[in-house]
Amino acid sequence: MKILKNISLKTYNTFGIDVLAKQFVEVSTLDELTEILTLYPDFFILGGGSNMLLTKPIEKLVVKLNLKGIEESPSTTDDNSVFVSAFAGENWHDFVLWCLNKNYGGLENLSLIPGSVGACPIQNIGAYGVEVKDTITYVEALDLKTSKVVSFSNANCQFGYRDSIFKTSSKDKYIILKVTFRLTTKQHQLNLDYGAIKSELGSAINPSLSQISKAIIKIRSSKLPDPKDIGNSGSFFKNPVISNQLFKTLLKDYPNMPSYNMGGGKVKIPAGWLIEQCGFKGKRFGDAGVHSKQALVLVNYGKATGSEILQLAQLIESTVKNTFNIDLQTEVNIFS
Numbered sequence: 527m528k529i530l531k532n533i534s535l536k537t538y539n540t541f542g543i544d545v546l547a548k549q550f551v552e553v554s555t556l557d558e559l560t561e562i563l564t565l566y567p568d569f570f571i572l573g574g575g576s577n578m579l580l581t582k583p584i585e586k587l588v589v590k591l592n593l594k595g596i597e598e599s600p601s602t603t604d605d606n607s608v609f610v611s612a613f614a615g616e617n618w619h620d621f622v623l624w625c626l627n628k629n630y631g632g633l634e635n636l637s638l639i640p641g642s643v644g645a646c647p648i649q650n651i652g653a654y655g656v657e658v659k660d661t662i663t664y665v666e667a668l669d670l671k672t673s674k675v676v677s678f679s680n681a682n683c684q685f686g687y688r689d690s691i692f693k694t695s696s697k698d699k700y701i702i703l704k705v706t707f708r709l710t711t712k713q714h715q716l717n718l719d720y721g722a723i724k725s726e727l728g729s730a731i732n733p734s735l736s737q738i739s740k741a742i743i744k745i746r747s748s749k750l751p752d753p754k755d756i757g758n759s760g761s762f763f764k765n766p767v768i769s770n771q772l773f774k775t776l777l778k779d780y781p782n783m784p785s786y787n788m789g790g791g792k793v794k795i796p797a798g799w800l801i802e803q804c805g806f807k808g809k810r811f812g813d814a815g816v817h818s819k820q821a822l823v824l825v826n827y828g829k830a831t832g833s834e835i836l837q838l839a840q841l842i843e844s845t846v847k848n849t850f851n852i853d854l855q856t857e858v859n860i861f862s
């Protein structure tokens with residue numbers, strides 16, 4: 527393992543923020559990981575860098591997880607299931623393609639989400655009516671207190687909307703090493719009701735998993751900026767969940783406010799709509815901006831610093847609060 531000094535993380539985060547890592551190492555095995563953590567107890571885990579905003583140089587050792595491998599075993603109780611385990615350093619979309627190539631169903635709607643397999647449970651990645659919690663059976667992780675590998679069942683992960691135990695009570699206590707999914711082999715349960723999937727599929731009556739994946743890739747590519755062209759971290763904020771009471775009050779002034787009834791007296795409001803109503807869509811402040819097609823995505827047009835993006839995020843938060851009395855929460859992990 528080679529420890530590099532003072533390297534730029536610009537190409538390691540999809541926002542394209544140019545900050546220095548004082549020390550940087552790539553690890554490919556569990557042994558390498560445990561060895562390095564013994565030597566450097568103060569570290570920063572980096573997956574694909576697609577859900578982080580870096581606002582200053584990183585003094586800790588940056589550990590890029592490159593643990594690779596995919597294993598499968600058929601279910602012994604159910605002839606329509608297969609268990610597939612992937613190591614943390616596998617690229618998420620490549621893993622989805624691997625599953626599609628085998629005609630294993632369950633992850634097709636999550637095509638083209640950037641990042642690594644290891645990070646997928648952390649915020650319970652989701653898109654087009656599917657969340658990764660629907661297929662995860664368990665997560666293996668290194669317990670940083672005991673240095674032992676432990677296993678979390680789906681229930682123990684405490685998954686929620688863009689949330690899990692790894693983002694809340696167990697934040698920074700584990701390094702996820704491997705994730706196991708239960709996928710379908712024959713009778714696939716397709717989720718086609720969300721957004722424009724059906725219209726993109728056109729006349730396909732019984733679409734294949736690959737056709738669904740291609741449709742989703744096409745829709746996503748037309749709506750979201752590609753980090754290779756414009757730096758971004760996808761949705762910057764979560765969609766806020768508000769009380770029915772506040773929703774009813776707001777409807778008087780904003781009768782067209784879109785909403786999704788969550789039950790239990792709660793309503794989810796698209797954060798992108800709120801941001802757009804506040805006039806931020808397409809706005810640019812130097813090289814930091816709000817994407818012109820999707821107000822939920824903050825972008826780096828080239829040389830924005832993490833602090834400039836953060837300032838813009840804070841301006842959006844306070845404007846939304848003053849306008850709607852709604853608190854926005856960031857989906858992106860901010861390191862400041």
Ligand SMILES: Cc1cc2nc3c(=O)[nH]c(=O)nc-3n(C[C@H](O)[C@H](O)[C@H](O)COP(=O)(O)OP(=O)(O)OC[C@H]3O[C@@H](n4cnc5c(N)ncnc54)[C@H](O)[C@@H]3O)c2cc1C
Binds near residue numbers: 651761
């Ligand atoms: C264009 C674009 C579109 C996106 N679309 C979606 C979408 O549709 N749905 C969605 O849910 N998300 C989406 N995202 C967000 C992002 O893709 C996911 O959050 C992804 O899971 C992040 O993976 P990563 O490996 O890049 O994580 P990183 O950004 O590297 O890390 C995120 C956090 O997890 C920690 N971490 C990473 N790996 C591990 C590990 N193995 N063990 C412990 N901690 C770890 C890091 O320290 C950091 O705190 C999008 C992002 C972009 C840029």
